[in-house]
Amino acid sequence: MKSDQRQEQGPTAPADNGTPSSPIPCLLPRQLHPQPLPFTDPWHYELHFPCDPRGPRIARVTLRAVLDAHGLTDLTDRAELLASELATNSVRHTKGPVSVRLQWLHPVLRVGVWDTSPEQPSTRCAQAGLHAEGGRGILILDMVADRWGGYPIGARPRGPGGKTVWFELALSGG
Numbered sequence: 001m002k003s004d005q006r007q008e009q010g011p012t013a014p015a016d017n018g019t020p021s022s023p024i025p026c027l028l029p030r031q032l033h034p035q036p037l038p039f040t041d042p043w044h045y046e047l048h049f050p051c052d053p054r055g056p057r058i059a060r061v062t063l064r065a066v067l068d069a070h071g072l073t074d075l076t077d078r079a080e081l082l083a084s085e086l087a088t089n090s091v092r093h094t095k096g097p098v099s100v101r102l103q104w105l106h107p108v109l110r111v112g113v114w115d116t117s118p119e120q121p122s123t124r125c126a127q128a129g130l131h132a133e134g135g136r137g138i139l140i141l142d143m144v145a146d147r148w149g150g151y152p153i154g155a156r157p158r159g160p161g162g163k164t165v166w167f168e169l170a171l172s173g174g
Helices: 055-069 073-093 137-144
Strands: 020-022 043-049 098-105 108-115 147-153 162-170
Touching: 043 055, 055 073, 055 098, 073 098, 073 108, 073 137, 073 162
Parallel strands: none
Antiparallel strands: 043 098, 098 108, 108 162, 147 162
């Protein structure tokens, strides 16, 4: 090797004048992970997905992962059922994107599903026949949720309006 050729080496520690002086690798300080939130601290997660029949399943899996991570497994089955029902209705009855928002305000979990249609879900469940494939969503919501509701969102200059349908589940023993 000629004397004017330099062998490539990794990053080096700078000398006092700021130029590399030795082939000692620079070591960055170890990054510490933040501590998990205390159980009673508020949080929220939001998932956006296109009007796609796979969206409700992705929402269910995401909801389950979030609730499991936060130790809210007592609420998971009911939340999964209701969020799935609302997300499925949004995909079935609208043409635009959908979002699912999970919000924890100890001891209550609120799940809201937004879509681009301003029409509130109908209460066809009383009219649904015994063998009907649909029309029972509001009945299920009414029976399983601790509280629920919905509201239209007016169209904004930079985005669609639509509606949000939400439900709340309270942790037993709060």
